Amino acid sequence: MVLKKGNTFDLLSLYSSLKKDLKKIDQALLDIVISEESPIIEAAAHQLLGAGGKRIRPIFVLICARLGDIDKEAAMKLALSVELIHSASILHDDVVDDSDIRRGRTSVKAMWDNHVAMYAGDYLFAKSLTSVATLNNPLIHDVLSQTTYELSLGEIEQIRYQYDSTQSLRVYLRRIKRKTAVLIAASCQLGAIAGGMEDKAKRLYLFGYYVGMSFQIRDDILDYTMTEAEIGKPVGGDLQQGNITLPAFIAMEDPVLKRQIEKINEKTTTSEMVDVLEAIRTSGALEKAQNISEKYLQKAVAVLDEFNDPKATKPLRQITNYLLDRAD
Numbered sequence: 001m002v003l004k005k006g007n008t009f010d011l012l013s014l015y016s017s018l019k020k021d022l023k024k025i026d027q028a029l030l031d032i033v034i035s036e037e038s039p040i041i042e043a044a045a046h047q048l049l050g051a052g053g054k055r056i057r058p059i060f061v062l063i064c065a066r067l068g069d070i071d072k073e074a075a076m077k078l079a080l081s082v083e084l085i086h087s088a089s090i091l092h093d094d095v096v097d098d099s100d101i102r103r104g105r106t107s108v109k110a111m112w113d114n115h116v117a118m119y120a121g122d123y124l125f126a127k128s129l130t131s132v133a134t135l136n137n138p139l140i141h142d143v144l145s146q147t148t149y150e151l152s153l154g155e156i157e158q159i160r161y162q163y164d165s166t167q168s169l170r171v172y173l174r175r176i177k178r179k180t181a182v183l184i185a186a187s188c189q190l191g192a193i194a195g196g197m198e199d200k201a202k203r204l205y206l207f208g209y210y211v212g213m214s215f216q217i218r219d220d221i222l223d224y225t226m227t228e229a230e231i232g233k234p235v236g237g238d239l240q241q242g243n244i245t246l247p248a249f250i251a252m253e254d255p256v257l258k259r260q261i262e263k264i265n266e267k268t269t270t271s272e273m274v275d276v277l278e279a280i281r282t283s284g285a286l287e288k289a290q291n292i293s294e295k296y297l298q299k300a301v302a303v304l305d306e307f308n309d310p311k312a313t314k315p316l317r318q319i320t321n322y323l324l325d326r327a328d
Helices: 016-032 039-049 056-065 072-097 114-132 138-160 169-194 198-225 246-251 255-262 270-281 285-305 310-325
Strands: none
Touching (some): 016 039, 016 056, 016 072, 039 072, 039 114, 056 072, 056 310, 072 114, 072 138, 072 169, 114 138, 138 169, 169 198, 169 246, 198 246, 198 270, 198 285, 198 310, 246 255, 246 270, 246 285
């Protein structure tokens, strides 16, 4: 099963009640990066933040907090913090991947340079700490510090295994866990804490982890099935940059395709990439990757079943059902 071309992840169509809160977060993101000392850093941050985004992580914070007795102020601060961390990691990631396009716009590193992008990322990380500085709960700060630690390791691993076709599937899964799943998992855990449900925070972390793994695998599939305009970055960019994702791993089970993929490097031409991408698309690898993604979502649903409260967990179930329904 393969994602339909043209599908987008629009959680706001599911949760109209969150629109007001998310508009506040969007405005807060722009407000918090105002800098009289460095107009360039402010402009760079606005270049990314102003392009919008899915805001998946803030959504998970808010929904999980609503499962309990929500502390609205804490939940909003945590939602802002996780989105700032995510945005900072994007700026750094674009430098590592040498990406010129992000969210359909010129990336910060392309508009300015690598130095501005890296320091703008550091600036957003610092602002993520500022947003939660007044929250007097050591667990919150432990979760955020451990999450940023894992994100950093994920980036380092991506560099380490660039163009390495001998890496194992386990290495790939650990990498996407650190680069994507841990922040979504932490968003669910932090939401539980903001809802006064520390006893359930670990289980919601696990739910977020499974959803995050599924989400990243689906994102990796989109790199093969959608156009540059639809995904906001070059099609096949991951593979050309040396980042071997699940569809490529599966495709390399075919010795002929493996040799084609192993030849890809920084000098691979566009026409050569078109041939490899088409071979992967028709190999059955995308369907197999989709099935693995769905298994992670099924595990996420199983975690929600433990709560024995279908009404309370309905919003989270809707998210997982929506993800499953994206397959066709």
